[in-house]
Amino acid sequence: MRIVKKMASAATIAVFLLCCYFIVSSGSQDDCVYAATGSNLTVPLRYKLKESHNLKWLKDRSVIFYRRRKQVITGKNNDVDSTGSLKLTQLTKDKSGRYRPEVTNEDGINVGGNLQSVHLCVLDPVKKPTVTMTCIGAQKHVSFTCNIGQGETIEWLMNDEQLAEKGKTVTRVAKDVANTHFSCNVSNIVSSEISLPVQQDCHKPAFPETLFGISIWVFVGGGAGIVLVLILIVIICCIQTKRKRRLRLKDERELRLQWASQEQQHHQQQHHHQHHQHPNQNHSDQHQHHHAHHHHQQQPAGNTGPRQNRTKQPRTQQRPRAPEPANGQPQPSPRRAMQASAPAGNGGEEQPPPLPQPRKKTPKAPKE
Structure with a gap:
């Protein structure tokens, strides 16, 4: 009876140890190394190999790679790298499991000891979610819903800032989030x-905050800047025009004063010239009148013959000259005197020529 009880207790202990072995060998989800489908992963060996060592990689209980010295018996040579680490490419869900290495010597004795294994868990990456919007309560509230799959975590973002909500739906007052963007x-x-x-x-607000994806205040500021620049340009143009007009009026006024001064000087010079010319002309007229009277007296009375031509007069009779000045210097002609005096009176500027004076007519001798 005691033997049976000992055998039962031994069997119970064996079952318990076997269960512990399977639990340890299979591992739990807590020690998983996660990888996405389609990605690559390298399981490290963490042991320095020698040329005489044998390397073996097991997935759960199956041998997926075995190399005796330098000869590959199971698997491919490129399944491991130069350090003996296992390379896994293009992962799929069926590659999930525990990967464990073994290192032995030439006699098949384990020299690596209990090397660290890796429990790989391959998962599909999440798909890009979508957000749907629904109006609630006569469009006073709005609800946003994030469409996701199973086993995925949700975080809500409002204008790229994280919110406290973690569920699939977020509800807000429509008026409070009139120009707000939501994403999950x-x-x-x-x-x-x-x-x-x-x-x-x-x-919908009466005044939008964005236009063509740009803030409306950017357009408002740009328009105000353009208007200010135009106002400054108009003011500068008005100042320039007023200044040019004032300068033009000043030049015209100075020109009128200059022409008035020139005319006044011209009249003064002409009056001075006539004042000096009149005595000479009177003397010449008297001399011509006396000569004509003397010629009329030389003709005999009752002479009805042809009138003698003036050209036939003797050359000894010359035209009277103007009297010489008292100082003995010759007096310049009136025209030259006026031309010489004009630059001195107008600061060196050229004066217009004087108007021609009417010629004094000498009285003709009466016919006999």
Whole structure:
């Protein structure tokens, strides 16, 4: 009876140890090394190999790679790198499991000891989520819903700032979020994706904040700057025009004063010239009148013959000259005197020529 009880207790202990072995060998989800499908992963060996060592890699209980010295017996040579680490490429879900290495010598004795294994868990990456918007309560409230799969975590973003809500739906007052964008960030252990931002259209403000994706205040500021520049340009143009007009009026005024001064000087010079010319002319006229009277007396009375021509007069009779000045210097002609005096009176400027004076007519001798 005692023997049976000992055998039963021994069997119970064996079952318990076997269960512990399977639990340890299979591992739990807590020690998983997660990887996304389609990605690559390298499981490190963490042991320095020698040329005489044999290397073996097991997935759960199956041998997936075995190399005796330098000869590959199971698997491919490129399944491991130069250090003996296992290379896994293009992962799929069926490659999930525990990977464990073994290192032995030429006699098949384990020299690596209990090397560290890796429990690989392959998961699909999350898909890009979408956000739908729904108006609630006569368009006074708005609800945003994030469409996701199973086992994924949700984070809500409002204008790229994280919110406290973690559920699939977020509700807000439409008026309070009139120009706000909502998006959700969905993630699992291996990947994450953010949805496109969505803006509510339940409540439409009278004055939009954006235009063509640019803030309306940018357009307002730009328009105000352009108007200010135009006003400054108009003011500068008005100042320039007024200044040019003032300068033109000043030049015209100076020109009129200059012409008036020139005319006044011209009249004074002409009056002075006539004052000096009149005595000479009177003397010449008297001399010509006396000569004509003497010629009339030389003709005999009753002479009805032809009138003698003036050209036939003797050359000894010359035209009287103007009297010489008292100082003995010759007096310049009136025209030359006026031309010489004009530059001195007008500061060196050229004066217009004087007007021609009418010639004094000498009285003709009466016919006999």
